[in-house]
Amino acid sequence: MPFHDHDGSHYLTSPDRLTSxxxxxxxxxxxxxxxxxxxxxxxxxxxxxxxxxxxxxxLRVPSRDNRQAEPYLTRLDREMxxxxxxxxxxxxxxxxxxxxGAPAFLSLNQMGDLFDRLxxxxxxxNARERDFSIEIDPREAxxxxxxxxxxxxxxxLSLGVQELDPRVQKAINRIQPRVLTESLVDEAERLGFHSLxxxxxxxxxxxxxxxxxxxxxxxxxxxxxxxxxxxxxxxxRRYRPQRGIYKKDLPDAAAQLAIMGEAxxxxxxxxxxxxxxxxxxxPDDSLALALWEGRLSRDLQGYTQSPPNDQLGLGVAAISRxxxxxxxxxxxxxxYEAALDASxxxxxxxxxxxxxxxxxxxxxxxxxxxHELDPSVLTEVHGFDATEALADALTRLAALCxxxxxxxxxxxxxxxxxxxxxxxxxxxxxxxxxxPMS
Numbered sequence: 001m002p003f004h005d006h007d008g009s010h011y012l013t014s015p016d017r018l019t020s021x022x023x024x025x026x027x028x029x030x031x032x033x034x035x036x037x038x039x040x041x042x043x044x045x046x047x048x049x050x051x052x053x054x055x056x057x058x059l060r061v062p063s064r065d066n067r068q069a070e071p072y073l074t075r076l077d078r079e080m081x082x083x084x085x086x087x088x089x090x091x092x093x094x095x096x097x098x099x100x101g102a103p104a105f106l107s108l109n110q111m112g113d114l115f116d117r118l119x120x121x122x123x124x125x126n127a128r129e130r131d132f133s134i135e136i137d138p139r140e141a142x143x144x145x146x147x148x149x150x151x152x153x154x155x156x157l158s159l160g161v162q163e164l165d166p167r168v169q170k171a172i173n174r175i176q177p178r179v180l181t182e183s184l185v186d187e188a189e190r191l192g193f194h195s196l197x198x199x200x201x202x203x204x205x206x207x208x209x210x211x212x213x214x215x216x217x218x219x220x221x222x223x224x225x226x227x228x229x230x231x232x233x234x235x236x237r238r239y240r241p242q243r244g245i246y247k248k249d250l251p252d253a254a255a256q257l258a259i260m261g262e263a264x265x266x267x268x269x270x271x272x273x274x275x276x277x278x279x280x281x282x283p284d285d286s287l288a289l290a291l292w293e294g295r296l297s298r299d300l301q302g303y304t305q306s307p308p309n310d311q312l313g314l315g316v317a318a319i320s321r322x323x324x325x326x327x328x329x330x331x332x333x334x335x336y337e338a339a340l341d342a343s344x345x346x347x348x349x350x351x352x353x354x355x356x357x358x359x360x361x362x363x364x365x366x367x368x369x370x371h372e373l374d375p376s377v378l379t380e381v382h383g384f385d386a387t388e389a390l391a392d393a394l395t396r397l398a399a400l401c402x403x404x405x406x407x408x409x410x411x412x413x414x415x416x417x418x419x420x421x422x423x424x425x426x427x428x429x430x431x432x433x434x435x436p437m438s
Contacts, residue, residue, distance in 0.1 A: 023327050024339075026350025030325035031086035034310055040087075041095035042122065043301060044076070044114070045315030047333070049102040051139065053174045054244040055162070055204060055232055058101065059317045061333060066107045072315075072333075073106075073114060075340045079314055080121040082345055092125035093118075095309065096132045097301050104140035108148045115152045124153065131156060131306060138180040143187045150191050157188055158197040158228075163204055164215040171205040171249060178218060185222045195285060198224045202259055203232035205249035209258040216263055220270045225285040228302075229263060229278040231256075264421060276368055276423040279303050296369040303369070316346075324353040355382065356389050360430055363390060367426055371415035373397070387411075396429035 034040070047061045048069050063069070096118070106114070118124055124132075133156035134149060146157070161181055162174060169175050181198070188196050198219050202212070219227060234250060236242040251259065264274075272280040273288040279302065281287040290296040290305035297308045300319050313320040316336040318329045327350035330336040339346040353361065359382045366373050375394065378386035387394065397413060400406050405419035405426060419426060 023329075023347030023350040024345040026325050026352060027320060027322070027327045027345050027347040028086060030320075030322035030327070030350075030352075031083060032088075033323055034088055034090070036088035036090070038090060039095075039307075039309040040090045040093055040122065041097075041299065041306075041309045041311040042093055042118065043097045043099065043311060043313045043318060044103075044118070045099060045101070045313065045318040046072075046103045046106065047101040047316055048072075048105040049100065049137065049140075050105060051173070052241050053162075054172045054241050055174075055201060056241040057233065057235065057239045059331060059333075060101055060241075063105070066105055066110060069106055069110060071337070073110060075337050076114070076314055077117050077121075078340045078343075079346060080117060082340075082343065083312065083314075084121045090123075092123045092127070094125045094127065094130045095304070095306055096124060096130075098134040099301070100135060102137040102140045103134050104136055104145055108145070111148065112152060126153060131304070133158060135160065136184070138184050139174075139176055141184060143183065146184065146187050146191055146193070150193065155193055156195045156197075157184075157193050158199060159184060160199045161215075161219060162199065162201045163207065163212070164218055165207070165211040167206050168204050168211065171245070173244065182222060185224065195225045195287075197226035197228055198222065199228045199230060201230050201232050202263070203234075203251060203256050205245050207251050207255075207259065209255065209262045212259045213262040213266060216266050220266060220272075223282075225282050226287065227267070227272060227280045229260075229280070231278065260421075274417075274420045275303055276371070276420050277302070277427075278424075291369075291371075294370060298365060298368055308365075320347070324358060326351055326353070355384070358382065359384075359386060359389055360393070363393070364427055364430055367413075367415065368423065371420060371423075372412060374412040376411050390430075393429045397426065400426060400429070 047059050048063050048066070049060050050064055052060070052062055130153070132154045134154050135158045137160050159181060161176070162172070163169055164178050185196065200215065200219065234242060234245065234247065236245070267274070267280050271283060273283055273291070274280055275287050275291055275296070279287065286305040287296065287303055295305065297304055297306065299308060299311055300313065300321060310322045311320060312322070313329065316329060316333050317331045320327045327347040329346045330339060330348040335348065336346045359378055362381065363373055363378060363386070375386040375390065397406060401408055404416060405422050406413045407416055415423065415426065
């Protein structure tokens with residue numbers, strides 16, 4: 001779930017837009033064109049979880065028994081085989097991410113087997129500089145889980161906290177005592193995991209500025225390297241679990257603004273740096289250093305200090321970005337499994353960016369990662385006039401200068417401190433531009 005309905009890139013990757021095109025052919029072409037020796041990042045989507053949180057906006061497979069994941073893991077391996085046969089040689093994978101769902105739903109043996117299969121099919125790096133991350137639901141994990149993950153090679157964790165107010169936890173059907181999170185934070189620090197991230201959600205039922213402020217104080221006291229604030233989007237017609245949330249219990253726009261005001265005050269006082277799009281980090285964290293040094297980038301999982309690489313998405317509903325091609329796997333588990341049982345890539349839709357879309361992608365990257373946009377640079381890089389190609393977006397951005405979110409320095413637009421906090425609004429200037437997938 002993104003920090004806001006718009007993150008500046010969903011015009012190509014959201015299910016509403018990426019709904020057509022020959023996915024298998026598009027992905028096959030992109031994989032065969034992947035340059036030999038070029039790095040590759042991998043994201044594995046593991047949709048299983050035992051408990052249905054009412055705020056959930058992810059594709060999930062409810063299950064109480066991790067043995068039910070075995071057929072899915074078999075299909076994942078089949079997908080790896082099909083993809084690896086199409087790829088040219090590449091260096092060992094230095095960036096790996098497991099998300100979901102709740103990846104810790106898997107047994108320790110299943111985790112180890114999946115890790116080994118990824119290594120066998122693609123080659124996983126054991127270099128110190130690797131970035132192997134995993135999303136953890138503290139209710140699904142314990143200290144033994146973390147020790148096993150470290151032994152496999154994972155070195156970064158993202159723990160889902162969401163809220164610590166018991167009233168809010170009850171309303172979202174996620175009872176998670178603070179001690180669960182604290183024990184994992186302490187163990188992660190002892191084991192040497194770096195860049196620990198704690199996830200929180202703004203806009204949940206019964207949430208108040210005072211209550212969320214107390215939650216944030218407790219989270220800051222745990223001293224994570226990163227804190228992510230995600231904004232809840234109430235879409236019960238699309239996401240069945242959200243039908244258990246009463247709209248009357250949701251904080252209104254004024255309350256959400258007050259909650260964000262409390263968050264800004266506390267995070268600023270604690271010394272956290274606003275990276276953008278709800279991501280905050282300590283000044284000594286790699287994301288803050290990458291921002292200051294001008295080498296921050298974004299991939300399909302969010303901000304990263306690593307250069308943007310081709311990214312493979314494995315699993316149901318996973319998204320891949322290889323070269324200028326974006327594909328999305330089948331959104332339905334049955335369709336995903338049926339494609340692989342027929343020895344076909346499960347990509348349900350695919351699209352290759354045209355020249356204007358590549359420029360738009362780079363403009364979004366500049367605003368999101370370098371907090372500036374210079375049309376003259378885009379013109380020079382892409383070989384045609386950015387002012388003309390991005391006219392609609394630039395007009396909308398110009399209006400935001402009046403609101404103090406941007407300042408103009410000649411042709412160059414510079415994001416202000418207020419604009420960093422409203423970065424999703426700036427990037428949304430690109431969202432209404434026509435997309436070939438709509």
